[in-house]
Amino acid sequence: MSRISCYIKVGEVSLHLYQVIAGFILLERQGIIKLNIEIMKNTVQVQTPNNMVEVIINNDIRIIYDLNDGYDNLLNEDENYLDFMNKLLDRCDFYFKRSYSTKQNINLKHPNKIYPLGLNYMVTTSRNIAHRPFPLDPVKEKVKKLIRMLPFSEFYNGNYKLETFQDIPRKQSNPKILFMARLWEVTKEDFEKNPKKGEERKYINQVRAECIRLCQKEFGEKFFGGVNASPFSLENYSDIVISDKKITKRNNYLKKVKESTICISTMGLHESIGWKFGEYVAASKAIVSEQLHYELPGDFLEHKNYLSFNSPEQCVERIYSLLENENYRYQMMVDNFEYYHKYVRADRLILNSILTVLNKERMNLSEQNTHSIYAYI
Known part of the structure; x- marks a missing residue:
């Protein structure tokens, strides 16, 4: 049985991203996707800002998942959200945003690329790679991750599994x-x-x-x-x-x-x-x-x-x-x-985004075929 290929490039992994990475891991365990996660070791390799992760579907379709609180929380004083977002939209095919606003999107260069991701909270699954201290994590976050691995800690990762909340x-x-x-x-x-x-x-x-x-x-x-x-x-x-x-x-x-x-x-x-x-x-x-x-x-x-x-x-x-x-x-x-x-639920959140991508790609292919047919009429 063929599976959807998903390649994730991971730099710094904040708590905001646990849910997304857990979703991909659960889909792999269910046999729906084939997952490959590459851990970036230097900032030159990472092209997505904090609380974001880049995923490539079937070696071709580039997706950005944005788990930030809003549109302007990562901006410098001299930046505006339009320039910030347009740069990101230029380098991806699909952009799934936690804090999604039609009103904010209307002035973007590629508003058709951006979709609502859904509700975000700190939730994970067993053996989630996000639990590890990553090379690009801030030192304080590396220490916190080590603490979250301890079963007697109040912040133990095991206290944040899907079933804990359900x-x-x-x-x-x-x-x-x-x-x-x-x-x-x-x-x-x-x-x-x-x-x-x-x-x-x-x-x-x-x-x-x-x-x-x-x-x-x-x-x-x-x-x-x-x-x-x-x-x-x-x-x-x-x-x-x-x-x-x-x-x-x-x-x-x-x-x-x-x-x-x-x-x-x-x-x-x-x-x-x-x-x-x-x-x-x-x-x-x-x-x-x-x-x-x-x-x-x-x-x-x-x-x-x-x-x-x-x-x-x-x-x-x-x-x-x-x-x-x-x-x-x-x-x-x-x-x-x-x-x-x-x-x-983490796996549904990610599966829905993948289905959105596949359906949109199918529609685009259908439109291209229609245009090709008309070219011969």
Whole structure:
């Protein structure tokens, strides 16, 4: 049986890329693709920026997978996203982007090359090559990777496998609500360096804090939430800091997610859809989310897969609408279960991108043949 050839060129491997590489490895184990991974040993060989990976399909079709939070988070002060993106689009046939925006793409030189990749979060599989310290990884990341290999570590890779996040929809007569978050440190230097991004961090912190405070007030014991302890959060948001550090450890956090029915999500850096959102979909939860700024593949829809809010007060209103309608709440969980297995699970995420490529290539070939026929008429 012939298999699709996939050649991956890997330089620095960040946490953002674990999901993509895991997807390719799983497809190889399933006998769908033939996988070859080449580890780049110097920066001259690497032509994709951070949080990206280049893949060549069937020795011919060049793909870039971009897992960055937005369009401008890698730019220098004198760069604009159009120049940055156009250079990348010039050197590939297909470009799959996590933070995909039709509005942002419309001014690009090759908007037809770019497609939505889907939800991203830190998820992996056993024996994922991404777990290794790579030659081009920063020294700090190499150390962290070694720590993640230790079974007794809170950040052990085994705690991030597909099955760790996956759950099935469940009807609950006493539904629980969850919002555990981190806050971004905001310093005077942040504002001086990039006032826009400094304001964004300040806004994210304020929305998360106010959502937690209102939910604590409105829902009492039905709600569990707070922010991770850090010098910044303890100094500025001490009233909502989760004092028991055991609860915020990875395994205990995921246990809280699975015990909950309704989970809250807010905007991430660069207006991204945060990792929590993908984790909630994997766990088949009913989701209340701050308005999404990027688009997802498939039929992921507001009111079907999530309810959106534009203020902490509206967040509370959306939660009430789910609490008051058990059937609607359960159907949303079922819809997210279905969407996860079609579009989010690491192997499906990558298989969908490969199918997009193959179908597009087939259509292009068909058009070329049609033009050839007309040439003889």
